[in-house]
Amino acid sequence: MEQFAELPARFPKVVWERGFSFSRHTTIGCGGTASFAASPGDTESAAELLVYLRKRGIPHCFLGAGANVLPADAPFEGVVVRFGRLNTLYADGETLFAGAGVTGGALLRFACAHGLGGFEAFTGIPMTVGGGITMNAGVAETHFSDVTATVIGIERGKITTLSHRDCAFSEKFSIFQSGIAVTGAYLKGKASSLCEISRRLETFRAKRAHLPKGRSMGCVFVNPEGDSAGRLIERCGLKGARVGGAVVSKEHGNFILNEGGTSADVSTLIALIKREVERKTGILLREEVRRLP
Numbered sequence: 001m002e003q004f005a006e007l008p009a010r011f012p013k014v015v016w017e018r019g020f021s022f023s024r025h026t027t028i029g030c031g032g033t034a035s036f037a038a039s040p041g042d043t044e045s046a047a048e049l050l051v052y053l054r055k056r057g058i059p060h061c062f063l064g065a066g067a068n069v070l071p072a073d074a075p076f077e078g079v080v081v082r083f084g085r086l087n088t089l090y091a092d093g094e095t096l097f098a099g100a101g102v103t104g105g106a107l108l109r110f111a112c113a114h115g116l117g118g119f120e121a122f123t124g125i126p127m128t129v130g131g132g133i134t135m136n137a138g139v140a141e142t143h144f145s146d147v148t149a150t151v152i153g154i155e156r157g158k159i160t161t162l163s164h165r166d167c168a169f170s171e172k173f174s175i176f177q178s179g180i181a182v183t184g185a186y187l188k189g190k191a192s193s194l195c196e197i198s199r200r201l202e203t204f205r206a207k208r209a210h211l212p213k214g215r216s217m218g219c220v221f222v223n224p225e226g227d228s229a230g231r232l233i234e235r236c237g238l239k240g241a242r243v244g245g246a247v248v249s250k251e252h253g254n255f256i257l258n259e260g261g262t263s264a265d266v267s268t269l270i271a272l273i274k275r276e277v278e279r280k281t282g283i284l285l286r287e288e289v290r291r292l293p
């Protein structure tokens with residue numbers, strides 16, 4: 001930690017937190033602590049910070065709402081860059097600009113207040129816009145790839161605008177998983193009445209009612225082509241499988257719940273599921289969740 005002690009003084013406008021706890025800031029609720037978390041207040045200071053961290057070889061990673069990550073148990077001698085202060089929202093016709101730190105809930109409320117539909121499928125997905133774009137989050141009907149026009153990002157310290165094509169969206173993937181930071185995005189909505197938006201919100205909310213409650217990362221694995229990872233896991237008899245405090249949900253095979261375990265417990269359970277599913281079905285599951293740091 002001492003080697004980064006100068007960071008807060010060097011970047012006084014960034015909000016710093018020492019001894020940042022991953023378990024307190026992730027939905028899975030496990031993982032160790034990081035030396036520092038840094039929350040820049042605008043894109044320019046985020047870029048300056050990232051240039052400095054790169055030049056000095058200071059390890060760093062990005063964190064949104066922490067809803068799709070599995071942080072390591074070991075202490076992280078580095079900086080967690082967070083985007084919560086990049087929370088600008090404005091509408092220009094049917095286009096919305098949302099900062100990377102805008103939460104899914106805030107995005108929906110804003111869109112609704114401006115008579116813009118098209119985002120209702122995101123209801124109930126815990127996320128920030130930055131994390132949602134990085135993971136191409138969504139449900140069958142709508143993913144971020146369907147609503148994103150352009151993204152403002154930071155690539156190798158330079159602020160850049162990425163077109164939809166540049167984002168290379170695919171199933172639970174985008175170019176931002178290669179380390180480009182999302183700082184904001186222009187999203188396309190569709191003029192809709194409050195009544196239509198409310199009806200669609202209700203429909204999507206109802207579809208999520210069956211999802212398991214408790215600490216999780218949502219779905220752990222990407223659905224293989226033409227199949228469902230949850231069903232494969234169930235068919236292999238793995239519902240309820242447990243390693244320490246980590247357990248496969250009995251309601252949904254693709255959810256791992258943390259009942260007071262460690263990241264190592266979750267990791268070992270993930271490895272066990274992959275091994276068993278491949279042995280019994282020949283299908284190698286791809287992890288959706290991202291390891292940190």
Ligand SMILES: Cc1cc2nc3c(=O)[nH]c(=O)nc-3n(C[C@H](O)[C@H](O)[C@H](O)COP(=O)(O)OP(=O)(O)OC[C@H]3O[C@@H](n4cnc5c(N)ncnc54)[C@H](O)[C@@H]3O)c2cc1C
Nearest residue numbers: 062064065066067068127128130131132137138182218290
């Ligand atoms: C109960 C539950 C239900 C869920 N349901 C769904 C669902 O229906 N559909 C779905 O798609 N997902 C679902 N998820 C997963 C999760 O909500 C999404 O993946 C969401 O997009 C994660 O956003 P986040 O802000 O939490 O990102 P994080 O989990 O914080 O980060 C995810 C990845 O993005 C990176 N990242 C974060 N912010 C940025 C940024 N600004 N720039 C660059 N990289 C960044 C991180 O380093 C990490 O690699 C669910 C999760 C939970 C816990």
